[in-house]
Amino acid sequence: MCGGSSFDVLGVTPSDVEELGLTFATFQYQQFLFRINKDKFRSHDFTHPNRFGSFAPLRPSSRAQWFVDGAPYMAAVADAMETAQEEIFIADWWLSPEIYLKRPIVEGHRWRLDCILKRKAVKALRFLSPINMKDSRSIADIAAVPREISIGASSDVTQAEWLLLQTENGPCEDITRIDHFWSHYFGLVNERGDSKYPELTKLIKAMLTLSPGSTDVEHGFSCSGRIIGEDQALMSERVLDARLMVYGTLRLYGGKPERFVITKELLNLARSARSRYL
Numbered sequence: 001m002c003g004g005s006s007f008d009v010l011g012v013t014p015s016d017v018e019e020l021g022l023t024f025a026t027f028q029y030q031q032f033l034f035r036i037n038k039d040k041f042r043s044h045d046f047t048h049p050n051r052f053g054s055f056a057p058l059r060p061s062s063r064a065q066w067f068v069d070g071a072p073y074m075a076a077v078a079d080a081m082e083t084a085q086e087e088i089f090i091a092d093w094w095l096s097p098e099i100y101l102k103r104p105i106v107e108g109h110r111w112r113l114d115c116i117l118k119r120k121a122v123k124a125l126r127f128l129s130p131i132n133m134k135d136s137r138s139i140a141d142i143a144a145v146p147r148e149i150s151i152g153a154s155s156d157v158t159q160a161e162w163l164l165l166q167t168e169n170g171p172c173e174d175i176t177r178i179d180h181f182w183s184h185y186f187g188l189v190n191e192r193g194d195s196k197y198p199e200l201t202k203l204i205k206a207m208l209t210l211s212p213g214s215t216d217v218e219h220g221f222s223c224s225g226r227i228i229g230e231d232q233a234l235m236s237e238r239v240l241d242a243r244l245m246v247y248g249t250l251r252l253y254g255g256k257p258e259r260f261v262i263t264k265e266l267l268n269l270a271r272s273a274r275s276r277y278l
Contacts, residue, residue: 074101081116088120096222125207130181134166145203153203161200179208223247 067073078101102111109115127138146153171184188196253259
């Protein structure tokens with residue numbers, strides 16, 4: 001009836017309890033009082049009155065912060081993202097990338113979630129900019145990338161190639177696209193006809209094709225959710241894809257269908273659309 005572990009705190013056995021003439025319930029009660037008296041000095045925070053009747057005392061050294069509602073919380077999240085140095089973790093089920101974390105909106109799109117993430121991503125890869133690639137700090141930035149992107153690139157070889165690349169002359173023509181700028185260096189060869197910067201080529205191609213997140217996917221889910229209502233739950237996948245394509249095209253033209261150029265081919269496709277979706 002009496003488990004041995006129940007008596008560990010007092011150092012007695014079930015036979016000791018029987019010799020004392022105590023019932024098991026009585027012993028449990030006494031054991032409970034013993035624990036309370038033993039720990040009351042160590043549990044001062046929870047056994048004495050606290051400010052405002054709280055269950056715990058004020059902890060001035062805590063990094064936690066109290067928020068009354070969502071507005072100051074979102075603003076604090078935006079400031080935390082802005083000061084992030086290495087990583088930003090976001091856990092959410094249905095998060096819109098177009099949410100404004102600071103309101104009212106007085107600085108354009110600066111505090112929109114996707115713009116914050118884009119700004120941080122661009123800052124982390126600033127050495128890819130033609131303006132910053134020859135900066136002395138870029139060698140430290142490029143050295144850290146192979147550790148973050150698992151594509152088999154050597155950090156030492158990458159740094160050596162980067163130092164050599166900094167001595168190269170850039171493209172002669174005026175290039176505005178970053179991928180076109182780097183394709184100039186991808187095409188450089190050594191005296192044997194091999195790629196002059198094989199590790200950098202592999203690494204920079206990987207960086208230029210990295211997705212900054214699942215923003216596009218999340219946006220697609222949001223659009224699909226708005227299109228498929230309760231009365232349209234049986235909509236086929238082809239019809240949904242078509243409506244998403246129309247929605248995306250309208251956004252491309254600023255939501256103004258009159259800007260869209262209607263061609264003869266488009267008119268022919270419209271005439272045959274009904275027969276293809278039946």
